[in-house]
Amino acid sequence: MNSRVADVKPENFLGGGYNGTINISGGYIENYQLGGYYYAVYYGNNGGSIVLDGVNVNGNTLIGQQSNTACYFNGQIRIGPDFTNFGFSDLMHEYGHYLQSQSMNGVAYFFGAVGSALSVNDPNHLDKSFEQQASLLGGIYADTYYND
Numbered sequence: 001m002n003s004r005v006a007d008v009k010p011e012n013f014l015g016g017g018y019n020g021t022i023n024i025s026g027g028y029i030e031n032y033q034l035g036g037y038y039y040a041v042y043y044g045n046n047g048g049s050i051v052l053d054g055v056n057v058n059g060n061t062l063i064g065q066q067s068n069t070a071c072y073f074n075g076q077i078r079i080g081p082d083f084t085n086f087g088f089s090d091l092m093h094e095y096g097h098y099l100q101s102q103s104m105n106g107v108a109y110f111f112g113a114v115g116s117a118l119s120v121n122d123p124n125h126l127d128k129s130f131e132q133q134a135s136l137l138g139g140i141y142a143d144t145y146y147n148d
């Protein structure tokens with residue numbers, strides 16, 4: 001298994017809206033920055049962990065984002081404060097959107113949302129096949145890199 005453990009201490013925790021630690025259902029996330037490179041690590045309550053290369057996780061919503069939704073935008077996974085049951089599979093779905101964005105070569109990229117907001121009422125909810133692909137990519141990443 002190509003597991004990667006967070007064996008690097010944070011050079012500095014990000015201040016402001018990034019927050020160092022984001023608690024979610026089943027575990028928590030720490031944000032890290034090494035030089036100009038961002039990554040986050042999920043630590044499950046069961047002792048497992050996984051590195052999320054290239055993103056930080058933010059507990060604040062974007063302007064216009066409902067507080068009970070999550071989304072990925074521009075290197076950040078945003079988890080609204082009222083998305084109380086946001087868990088690991090949701091995290092990996094959002095990370096799947098990051099993985100999608102990597103093949104879109106700088107195109108401004110927004111995908112929302114998961115959980116209760118995944119409805120036809122969400123104008124930002126794009127093509128369903130993209131949502132399924134996000135879950136697939138996130139799941140493959142988790143299967144490959146989750147360290148338990």
Ligand SMILES: [Zn+2]
Binds near residue numbers: 113131134
């Ligand atoms: Zn999505």
